[in-house]
Amino acid sequence: MSRKLIFTLLILLSAKGFSQYSFKGQIADKASNNIIYLSIIEDYRKLDRLSMEQILKKTTTDSLGNFNFEGDNLIDENRIYRIHLDNCPETASNSEHFFGSCENSKSILFIANNNDTITFPTSFSNETLCEIISTNKQSTVLLEIDVLKEQMAFDFNDFRSDANRKLNSKKWFSTFQNFGKSIDEPLAELYIFNFLSDKGNETHNYYQKDITSTDYYTGLGERLMSKYPNATFTELYKTEIAIDQLMANNKTSQNSIWKWLLSSLLTLSIFLNIFLILRNKILAKNMLNNALEKLTEQEQNIAQEILKNKTNKEIASDMFISVSTVKTHINNLYKKLNVNSREEIKQRFQ
Missing domain, CATH: 2.60.40 (Immunoglobulin-like)
Incomplete structure (x- = not known):
C-alpha cells in the first residue's frame, strides 16, 4: 500500500x-x-x-x-x-x-x-x-458580467429621473453582488467592485451609501484573503475599502480624512510601483537568463558584436566567418530571444 x-x-x-x-x-x-x-x-x-x-x-x-x-x-x-x-x-x-x-x-x-x-x-x-x-x-465570467452591465445601462437610460436612479441602483447593486458571490471567484467580484465604485460612474454615489449599510464589502475582503492572501490586489482592496468605510462613517471630519486618504494612497502607490518595478526586473532577468541558456557560444559572441553597433560585414570580418553565416546566427538569435530586430536584441541585453 x-x-x-x-x-x-x-x-x-x-x-x-x-x-x-x-x-x-x-x-x-x-x-x-x-x-x-x-x-x-x-x-x-x-x-x-x-x-x-x-x-x-x-x-x-x-x-x-x-x-x-x-x-x-x-x-x-x-x-x-x-x-x-x-x-x-x-x-x-x-x-x-x-x-x-x-x-x-x-x-x-x-x-x-x-x-x-x-x-x-x-x-x-x-x-x-x-x-x-x-x-x-x-x-468567461467577466463576459457574463459585461452582459449584466449592458442590461443595467438600459434600465438607467429608460427613465432618467432621480426616483428611477435610486430604485435601479438598489436593484443592480444587489444583482451584481449576489451574482458575484454565486460565482465563488473573488477576482470576478473585484471586476464588479471596480465598476460599481468607479468615481466616473453614476453608481458611485449609491456605493458611498451602500458601503455603510451592508457587510458585503467586508465579506469580499475576507474571501480575497482566504483565496489570494499574498496577492497585490488583495492588499490594495483592503486598503481602499478601509479608507472608503472610514470616509462614509466620519463625514464630519471630511478634511482630515481626505488628508489621510491622499497620504495612504500616495504611500500605497509608491510601494505598489516599487513592487511592480522590482517584479518586472526579476521577470525580465529570468526571461533573459532562460534565453541566454539556449544560445550557442558563437551566437553569444555575435550578440555582443551587435551591442557594439557593428554591421554584418564587420562582424564577419572580426570573427573570420562569412556574411551569410552571420545572417544565419542572427536569425537564430531572433527566434531564441523572441525578437524581431537588432534594437530589440539591445533592449533585451540592457
Missing part, C-alpha cells in the same frame, strides 16, 4: 511540474503579422487601460489570422489577463498605436492560470475577441 501511495504522489508531482498554458485564437482579419499582446492585470483599477508594466508577451498572427501564447511562466493561481490586438494603422501616433485608441484595436479580459487551455474563436458574426472556450470555468 505504501508503494502505491508513493507512486501516486510521484505521478501527481510530475503532472504539476509539466503544467503549462495555451491561449490560442483567430482574428477576423485573416492576415499575417498582426501584433497580439498578452497582459496580466494585478491592479483592478487598471482594468480599462493598457500599460507597459502589464505586458507579459507579444506575438504575431500567421497567414490565416491565428495566434498562440503558450508556456509555463504564468501564476498557478487564477489571475485576470488581457489579450490585446494591435491592428492600428502605421499612421497612428505612438500613444494611439500602443494604447489601442484606434478603432481597429480590440481586447478581451478573462480569468486564467498556468494550467489552462483557452481558445478565442471568431464569433458567428465574424467578430474578434468576444468569445471564450476554456478548460477553466471561471474564464
Whole structure:
C-alpha cells in the first residue's frame, strides 16, 4: 500500500511540474503579422487601460489570422489577463498605436492560470475577441458580467429621473453582488467592485451609501484573503475599502480624512510601483537568463558584436566567418530571444 501511495504522489508531482498554458485564437482579419499582446492585470483599477508594466508577451498572427501564447511562466493561481490586438494603422501616433485608441484595436479580459487551455474563436458574426472556450470555468465570467452591465445601462437610460436612479441602483447593486458571490471567484467580484465604485460612474454615489449599510464589502475582503492572501490586489482592496468605510462613517471630519486618504494612497502607490518595478526586473532577468541558456557560444559572441553597433560585414570580418553565416546566427538569435530586430536584441541585453 505504501508503494502505491508513493507512486501516486510521484505521478501527481510530475503532472504539476509539466503544467503549462495555451491561449490560442483567430482574428477576423485573416492576415499575417498582426501584433497580439498578452497582459496580466494585478491592479483592478487598471482594468480599462493598457500599460507597459502589464505586458507579459507579444506575438504575431500567421497567414490565416491565428495566434498562440503558450508556456509555463504564468501564476498557478487564477489571475485576470488581457489579450490585446494591435491592428492600428502605421499612421497612428505612438500613444494611439500602443494604447489601442484606434478603432481597429480590440481586447478581451478573462480569468486564467498556468494550467489552462483557452481558445478565442471568431464569433458567428465574424467578430474578434468576444468569445471564450476554456478548460477553466471561471474564464468567461467577466463576459457574463459585461452582459449584466449592458442590461443595467438600459434600465438607467429608460427613465432618467432621480426616483428611477435610486430604485435601479438598489436593484443592480444587489444583482451584481449576489451574482458575484454565486460565482465563488473573488477576482470576478473585484471586476464588479471596480465598476460599481468607479468615481466616473453614476453608481458611485449609491456605493458611498451602500458601503455603510451592508457587510458585503467586508465579506469580499475576507474571501480575497482566504483565496489570494499574498496577492497585490488583495492588499490594495483592503486598503481602499478601509479608507472608503472610514470616509462614509466620519463625514464630519471630511478634511482630515481626505488628508489621510491622499497620504495612504500616495504611500500605497509608491510601494505598489516599487513592487511592480522590482517584479518586472526579476521577470525580465529570468526571461533573459532562460534565453541566454539556449544560445550557442558563437551566437553569444555575435550578440555582443551587435551591442557594439557593428554591421554584418564587420562582424564577419572580426570573427573570420562569412556574411551569410552571420545572417544565419542572427536569425537564430531572433527566434531564441523572441525578437524581431537588432534594437530589440539591445533592449533585451540592457
